[in-house]
Amino acid sequence: MPQRDPGSTGGEGPATAIFEAPVSRRHLIGGLATAGALAGASPAPAKARTFGGWDFIVVGAGVFGAWTAWNLQRRGHKVLLLDAWGAAHARSSSGGETRLIRTEYAGNALYTRWAWESLAEWHALSRRHDSPVFHETGALYIYPEDTAQIDRSIAIQRALGIPIEKITAAGMARRWPQINFDGIAVGVMQPTMGALTARRSVQALVGEFVKAGGGFRQFAVDPPRSERASLEAITGTGGETLRADRFIFACGPWLPKLFPDVVGARIVPTRQDVFFFAPAAGDTRFESAHLPAWVDVSSKDLHYGFPDIEARGFKIALDAHGPAFDPDTTDRRITDQALADVRAYLARRFPDLAKRPLAESRVCQYENSDNGHLLIDRHPAWANSWIVGGGSGHGFKHGPAVGRYVADLVLGTGKAEPDFALAAHKVHGEAMDDGNG
Numbered sequence: 008m009p010q011r012d013p014g015s016t017g018g019e020g021p022a023t024a025i026f027e028a029p030v031s032r033r034h035l036i037g038g039l040a041t042a043g044a045l046a047g048a049s050p051a052p053a054k055a056r057t058f059g060g061w062d063f064i065v066v067g068a069g070v071f072g073a074w075t076a077w078n079l080q081r082r083g084h085k086v087l088l089l090d091a092w093g094a095a096h097a098r099s100s101s102g103g104e105t106r107l108i109r110t111e112y113a114g115n116a117l118y119t120r121w122a123w124e125s126l127a128e129w130h131a132l133s134r135r136h137d138s139p140v141f142h143e144t145g146a147l148y149i150y151p152e153d154t155a156q157i158d159r160s161i162a163i164q165r166a167l168g169i170p171i172e173k174i175t176a177a178g179m180a181r182r183w184p185q186i187n188f189d190g191i192a193v194g195v196m197q198p199t200m201g202a203l204t205a206r207r208s209v210q211a212l213v214g215e216f217v218k219a220g221g222g223f224r225q226f227a228v229d230p231p232r233s234e235r236a237s238l239e240a241i242t243g244t245g246g247e248t249l250r251a252d253r254f255i256f257a258c259g260p261w262l263p264k265l266f267p268d269v270v271g272a273r274i275v276p277t278r279q280d281v282f283f284f285a286p287a288a289g290d291t292r293f294e295s296a297h298l299p300a301w302v303d304v305s306s307k308d309l310h311y312g313f314p315d316i317e318a319r320g321f322k323i324a325l326d327a328h329g330p331a332f333d334p335d336t337t338d339r340r341i342t343d344q345a346l347a348d349v350r351a352y353l354a355r356r357f358p359d360l361a362k363r364p365l366a367e368s369r370v371c372q373y374e375n376s377d378n379g380h381l382l383i384d385r386h387p388a389w390a391n392s393w394i395v396g397g398g399s400g401h402g403f404k405h406g407p408a409v410g411r412y413v414a415d416l417v418l419g420t421g422k423a424e425p426d427f428a429l430a431a432h433k434v435h436g437e438a439m440d441d442g443n444g
């Protein structure tokens with residue numbers, strides 16, 4: 008989550024109806040079953056078979072690829088969305104239970120606005136589905152000092168009409184007695200922010216996309232190659248070739264593997280441990296009616312968490328980057344040390360949870376750019392291909408804005424944001440400014 012803030016070539020012949028399988032509610036909320044069921048609707052891959060006729064192929068059905076495919080489809084384009092394992096699968100960065108949406112962005116005007124605009128689209132998606140995509144828990148940032156930067160950030164938000172409230176430590180202690188505010192000077196509460204249900208929201212969106220005629224396949228793409236000025240086709244690990252006019256690679260933490268020369272260590276995945284604790288039976292103080300999502304800026308590691316949403320337990324994690332992490336090869340088990348550390352933090356800030364049982368845990372990965380900015384740019388050698396990623400632990404909330412931005416960019420109707428360019432991203436280790444946290 009939260010992060011300290013950052014600063015056709017090919018279309019040959021008619022499109023094969025890979026699938027326009029009807030999408031049932033079971034598909035939409037059925038976890039990996041979504042991709043599996045849909046993939047099952049497609050013909051078995053034949054060796055070196057070639058499909059064509061797509062305006063766009065989007066590789067990667069995480070939050071960025073899903074919103075990009077959805078936006079291009081809404082603009083009348085024929086889009087095929089691919090993912091090696093399925094939409095928002097368990098090991099993707101978008102595959103968790105919850106992601107925070109907040110507009111408190113340390114005064115960064117672009118991300119503040121994008122988060123606010125995205126919230127409206129998340130609400131709209133939530134309204135279109137039975138199960139919630141968004142829980143309006145509110146979001147509370149707690150700061151060790153009252154600074155001018157906090158007031159600048161509040162002013163930017165107020166100018167956009169975002170409800171926001173600055174609260175003293177004494178005021179917060181009265182409202183949320185289950186939190187110990189020692190060492191905290193001030194809080195910023197954003198009552199209309201909260202928790203996006205990460206995996207569910209992406210799968211719901213992909214379901215809409217397929218229902219509206221978009222193509223979706225479980226398909227693992229080999230690192231693309233072309234000696235020409237554009238990419239003609241991509242090849243799957245099974246040898247099958249897919250063609251389209253344009254390609255978008257939204258492969259999150261896998262981007263360095265697909266583009267070792269172009270992306271390489273401009274994006275470094277890091278291990279992030281996530282914990283869910285079980286409150287005592289009948290203790291409702293940690294449910295969303297009584298506790299907002301929160302970020303503790305006073306903690307060195309920037310702890311953050313969510314109330315007990317949909318009975319999963321009280322969620323807590325550290326925003327500090329863990330060690331470099333390979334999304335393909337590592338077992339996803341938290342360490343005893345990480346659990347001990349998080350319990351020590353709970354003992355200080357949420358004392359009544361420190362000894363409660365661990366209900367569940369997850370290990371995910373951030374896909375960090377050097378400065379925390381998104382990385383969205385045209386491939387330097389192929390005029391018809393774009394790279395989209397660098398969510399860096401704060402990207403999820405911006406999915407709708409990213410989808411719109413990428414669609415504008417690839418259709419030539421938008422202006423490129425200089426901070427997102429490949430050239431603006433250093434290789435990690437080269438005077439790296441860790442804009443995350």
Ligand SMILES: Cc1cc2nc3c(=O)[nH]c(=O)nc-3n(C[C@H](O)[C@H](O)[C@H](O)COP(=O)(O)OP(=O)(O)OC[C@H]3O[C@@H](n4cnc5c(N)ncnc54)[C@H](O)[C@@H]3O)c2cc1C
Nearest residue numbers: 008067069070071091100101107228259371398402403404
């Ligand atoms: C623990 C944790 C907490 C976070 N908290 C927040 C938060 O609170 N708020 C927030 O806004 N953001 C948060 N983030 C960040 C956010 O979740 C990510 O920035 C975002 O999900 C990245 O999405 P993505 O689409 O770029 O990548 P992904 O979701 O990883 O999607 C990439 C997809 O590409 C597919 N792919 C890769 N290679 C291939 C290939 N060769 N062929 C086919 N498919 C391929 C993968 O299977 C994957 O599904 C958090 C991240 C983590 C890990």
